[in-house]
Amino acid sequence: MAIHRHDNHKSANGFMEWMDARMPVTKVWNEHLAEYIAPKNFNFWYYFGSLAILVLVIQLVTGIFLTMHYKPDAALAFASVEYIMRDVPYGWLVRYMHSTGASAFFVVVYLHMFRGVIYGSHREPREMVWLIGCVIFVALMAEAFMGYLLPWGNMSYWGAQVIISLFDVIPFVGPALTEWIRGDFVISDATLNRFFAFHVILLPLILVALVFLHLVALHHVGSNNPDGIDIYDELDEDGKPKDGIPFHPYYTVKDLVGVCGFLILYMGVIFFFPDFGGIFLEKDNFAPANPLQTPPDIVPLWYFTPFYSILRASTTTLLTFFAYSSVVIGIAAALFTKFKAPIRIGFVAAGVIAAIVFLNSSGKAWGVILMAAAIVCFFLLPWLDRSPVKSIRYRSLPFKIALAIFILAFFILGYLGMNAPTPIKTLLAQVCTCIYFAFFVLMPWFTSIGKTKPLPTRVTMKEEH
Amino acid sequence: MKKITTLIVAFAASAIVSSSTFAAGGSDVALDKVYMNMSDKASLQNGAKLFVNYCLSCHSAEYARYNRVAEDLEIPLHRLKENLMFTTEKEGDLMKTTMPAEDAKEWFGVTPPDLTLVARVRKPDWIYTYLRAFYRDDSSPSGWNNSLFENVAMPHAMYELQGVQKLMGKVDKSEQGALDAHAAQGSDDYTIVGDAKFELVHPGKMTPAEFDTAMADLTSFLTYLGEPAQLKRKTIGVYSIAFVILLMMLCYLLKKEYWRDVH
Numbered sequence: 226m227a228i229h230r231h232d233n234h235k236s237a238n239g240f241m242e243w244m245d246a247r248m249p250v251t252k253v254w255n256e257h258l259a260e261y262i263a264p265k266n267f268n269f270w271y272y273f274g275s276l277a278i279l280v281l282v283i284q285l286v287t288g289i290f291l292t293m294h295y296k297p298d299a300a301l302a303f304a305s306v307e308y309i310m311r312d313v314p315y316g317w318l319v320r321y322m323h324s325t326g327a328s329a330f331f332v333v334v335y336l337h338m339f340r341g342v343i344y345g346s347h348r349e350p351r352e353m354v355w356l357i358g359c360v361i362f363v364a365l366m367a368e369a370f371m372g373y374l375l376p377w378g379n380m381s382y383w384g385a386q387v388i389i390s391l392f393d394v395i396p397f398v399g400p401a402l403t404e405w406i407r408g409d410f411v412i413s414d415a416t417l418n419r420f421f422a423f424h425v426i427l428l429p430l431i432l433v434a435l436v437f438l439h440l441v442a443l444h445h446v447g448s449n450n451p452d453g454i455d456i457y458d459e460l461d462e463d464g465k466p467k468d469g470i471p472f473h474p475y476y477t478v479k480d481l482v483g484v485c486g487f488l489i490l491y492m493g494v495i496f497f498f499p500d501f502g503g504i505f506l507e508k509d510n511f512a513p514a515n516p517l518q519t520p521p522d523i524v525p526l527w528y529f530t531p532f533y534s535i536l537r538a539s540t541t542t543l544l545t546f547f548a549y550s551s552v553v554i555g556i557a558a559a560l561f562t563k564f565k566a567p568i569r570i571g572f573v574a575a576g577v578i579a580a581i582v583f584l585n586s587s588g589k590a591w592g593v594i595l596m597a598a599a600i601v602c603f604f605l606l607p608w609l610d611r612s613p614v615k616s617i618r619y620r621s622l623p624f625k626i627a628l629a630i631f632i633l634a635f636f637i638l639g640y641l642g643m644n645a646p647t648p649i650k651t652l653l654a655q656v657c658t659c660i661y662f663a664f665f666v667l668m669p670w671f672t673s674i675g676k677t678k679p680l681p682t683r684v685t686m687k688e689e690h
Numbered sequence: 691m692k693k694i695t696t697l698i699v700a701f702a703a704s705a706i707v708s709s710s711t712f713a714a715g716g717s718d719v720a721l722d723k724v725y726m727n728m729s730d731k732a733s734l735q736n737g738a739k740l741f742v743n744y745c746l747s748c749h750s751a752e753y754a755r756y757n758r759v760a761e762d763l764e765i766p767l768h769r770l771k772e773n774l775m776f777t778t779e780k781e782g783d784l785m786k787t788t789m790p791a792e793d794a795k796e797w798f799g800v801t802p803p804d805l806t807l808v809a810r811v812r813k814p815d816w817i818y819t820y821l822r823a824f825y826r827d828d829s830s831p832s833g834w835n836n837s838l839f840e841n842v843a844m845p846h847a848m849y850e851l852q853g854v855q856k857l858m859g860k861v862d863k864s865e866q867g868a869l870d871a872h873a874a875q876g877s878d879d880y881t882i883v884g885d886a887k888f889e890l891v892h893p894g895k896m897t898p899a900e901f902d903t904a905m906a907d908l909t910s911f912l913t914y915l916g917e918p919a920q921l922k923r924k925t926i927g928v929y930s931i932a933f934v935i936l937l938m939m940l941c942y943l944l945k946k947e948y949w950r951d952v953h
Contacts, residue, residue: 265952307753307806310919317919318926470952478945485938489931496927500810511810511916512803686953 257444262469263476264450266684270340271451272483273333275476279484280330281436285429287323295375297421299414302377303513321499327369328505329491331528334362342606342628345615346449352607353442359604361435366529366600368428371420373526374412378510383523385420386412391536394590411516452684453615459683468684504643522645530642531635532596535661537646538654539592544583546655551579595658602665609665612672614680621675627664634660719838720861720885724818726910728921734763737911740904742774742785744847745805748794751785753806754915759785762918798843799831809909809916818909819884821848822902825855826891837886852901853894858887 245251294313296305309316338358341347347355374385389406393399408415450456456466470476500506504527509520525533555576559569583591612620617628634657641654727733738759741751760770760781767781775781777788791801809817820838824846827835832845837857846852861882881888881898896904914921 304753310917311753311758312755317917317923474948475952478941478948481941482938482945485934485941488934489938492927492931492934496923496930499923508811511807 257440258473258477259471261444261472262456262466263448263472264452264456264466264684265468265470265475266450266452266686267448267476267479268451268687270336270344272480272487273337273340275480276333276483276487277330277337278436279487280326280333281432283322284326284330285433287319287326288425288429290319291323292425297375297418299377299417299514302375302417306376318495321495324506325491325494325499325501327372328501328526328528329487329494330365331369333487334365335528338362338603339632343617344449344451345453345610345612345617347607348449348453348610348615349607350446351443351449354439354446355607356604357435357439357442359600361432361439362603363600364428364431364435368424368432369526369528371424371428374417374420375424376510377417377514378507379512379515379518380507380509380520380523382412382514382516383520384525385416387523388525389416391593391596394587394593412514449615450684451616452618452681454680454682454684456684524643524645527639527643530640531638531661532599532642534638534642534654535599535658536592536596537642538651538658539588539595540651540655541588542652543655543658544586544588544591546659548580548583551583552576555579595662599661602662605665606668609668610672611669612677614677619678619680620672621677623671623675627667627671630660631664634664719816720819721813721815721838722819722822722884724814724906724909726814726906726913728910728914730910731764733907734911734914735765736904737907737909737914738763738765738774740848740908741805741911741915742776745908746777746785746787748787748789748798748802748844748847749805750787751806751915752804754785754918755782756785757781758918759915762914762921800843802844805912805915807916809913814909814913817912818905821905821908822852823883823886824849824852825857825886825888827857837888838884848901849894851894851896851904852898853890853896854892855881855888856891858889861885861887 241251291309294305294309294316296302306320309320311317313319341355341358370385370388374381389403389412392403392406395402404410406416407413408419447457450468456468459467461467494501494505500508507524507526524530553576555573558572558576562569562572564572612624614620617625638654638657638661641650641657644650646654756770756775756778757767759765760767760774765774770781771779777783777786785806787802789802795801812820816838820836823837823839824834825837826833830841832843834845834849835857836842836844837860858880879889881890890898894901
């Protein structure tokens with residue numbers, strides 16, 4: 226009996242040896258899990274990376290089952306979703322997992338990005354991790370937007386109609402481009418078919434590839450931590466970081482707790498509030514797409530609303546404000562800087578030219594530019610942030626105040642984007658749009674002023690009880 | 691840091707709460723609250739009976755199947771065939787109307803909408819108020835009008851049950867208190883539906899109270915029809931979440947055990 230067991234053990238080892246000679250299975254396992262050294266002081270905010278991967282897997286798996294029953298055909302799509310909800314055994318569960326998963330994905334990703342900002346995870350040497358992450362965010366938005374059309378509800382239809390028509394404002398090629406995207410003059414069966422192809426094949430492939438690159442880059446430079454200090458600065462006699470622990474088993478078991486916490490909330494929505502008061506599944510989407518009946522308020526789903534608010538905030542009033550501001554900034558730059566006279570005159574001229582451009586262009590065009598710029602800003606973060614320290618724990622007060630105001634503005638924009646505009650709400654959205662961009666434009670300034678706290682040499686753990 | 695986290699959570703929570711109030715249609719339309727009990731099978735069965743008798747002749751419920759309704763509502767198949775199926779012999783069929791869409795369009799000016807998902811598009815309270823708000827109006831093509839959905843093309847399908855109402859006028863919010871007091875005294879010279887005041891000109895087969903109950907049953911059935919899964923979704927949810935809570939406790943203990951040597 227004992228011999229038999231021993232043989233088994235030997236054959237298992239032999240198998241891994243055979244395997245490792247042909248494919249670096251053990252090497253990859255060690256490098257990325259068992260011997261990947263992570264700082265030991267990860268806190269609550271560090272759950273969202275692994276949770277994002279969990280949600281990605283949930284979306285891929287539920288997506289496969291939905292694809293088995295869904296019909297990407299304008300005449301059949303809506304009924305096929307109801308077929309899934311009624312006739313497919315537990316189809317409703319798979320569908321709610323997917324629709325709730327879409328919102329959960331954005332919740333998790335927004336919190337993951339916020340973590341990066343507060344602990345300086347975007348800073349040198351992790352710029353590539355951050356940039357790939359930003360591309361993931363953009364790809365995720367495209368994935369969500371295309372998926373939103375597939376149930377072929379009335380809001381799906383009109384939402385897609387509005388967003389695709391934004392490309393119309395691009396000079397010269399705009400109208401031809403929108404027609405090319407839709408494959409028709411309006412949103413139609415052709416659009417539905419190609420969005421289905423993008424949603425189930427192209428973008429999932431891109432997302433998985435990007436997530437892989439995100440991890441490759443991360444494991445090359447190592448994880449940041451809530452103190453924003455480098456654990457490789459303090460090594461033990463073996464040359465290993467004193468504050469580092471292997472990712473597996475320490476963080477695999479810790480992340481299991483996070484996974485359970487997430488699942489409780491996620492399942493709470495799926496089983497008790499699947500439409501989440503009309504935020505995750507909108508009322509208008511329970512009526513099939515009707516090209517003749519525009520919903521009273523066309524609003525995107527909640528995760529797009531901060532950017533949608535910025536788009537809508539771009540009115541003539543905002544452009545006039547921008548025009549005056551650029552003149553004032555130009556003059557201020559001329560008066561208060563110490564460049565040579567021709568350059569200072571150049572500042573004023575640039576301000577005046579910018580003002581003329583603002584006053585002579587359409588609000589719609591600038592709305593699209595601002596919305597795109599709002600997303601591009603995230604890509605620039607590693608270079609806009611000039612603070613000598615990474616973590617919010619040691620940052621100066623101006624940064625904390627600026628970040629708090631920015632987060633507030635972001636939430637207000639998100640809220641305003643869910644509702645029909647009124648004059649006062651549009652004004653509020655314009656103020657918040659200015660705050661949004663001011664946060665990024667002024668970041669090199671407010672991150673370099675104020676007094677930062679001294680950095681510790683070792684990471685700080687929660688006090689032992 | 692804790693303060694910022696708390697602040698953000700508070701903002702997120704308030705944003706969700708306020709926007710869901712808005713999403714629920716925080717409009718100024720006065721609606722009557724409907725009391726529904728999704729586990730009351732008798733109420734759902736009565737709603738189903740009213741639905742096939744009074745709604746299905748013009749409206750379809752084309753995403754729902756007869757046998758699924760029978761199964762969920764615990765209606766025996768022979769009872770289903772005798773009492774609920776008028777348009778088809780196959781119990782697995784979708785609940786389609788017999789009225790051709792073109793004819794309907796010609797007769798009413800619009801094709802009557804499918805009702806499978808009406809409770810997910812409109813709120814149950816809206817349906818309950820709408821069904822009780824029909825009144826006689828000789829100026830409209832059908833001879834009927836509705837105080838909640840003005841100039842609706844639909845005639846009063848259930849006037850034989852409710853009787854014929856005459857609109858006495860709209861009720862102001864300031865009058866509401868006095869009217870409620872009046873109603874509490876058991877007076878029956880008028881009824882209030884939404885923000886409209888009606889006089890019952892010809893009584894129907896049902897008293898106003900009976901009709902209200904019947905319409906609550908019908909609204910419950912339509913709510914069920916919008917999402918059949920809701921009958922078992924919450925039960926599954928309770929067990930699933932209870933399981934994950936237990937799992938979380940075990941995972942936490944496991945984590946604690948592994949992390950004992952990390953200081």
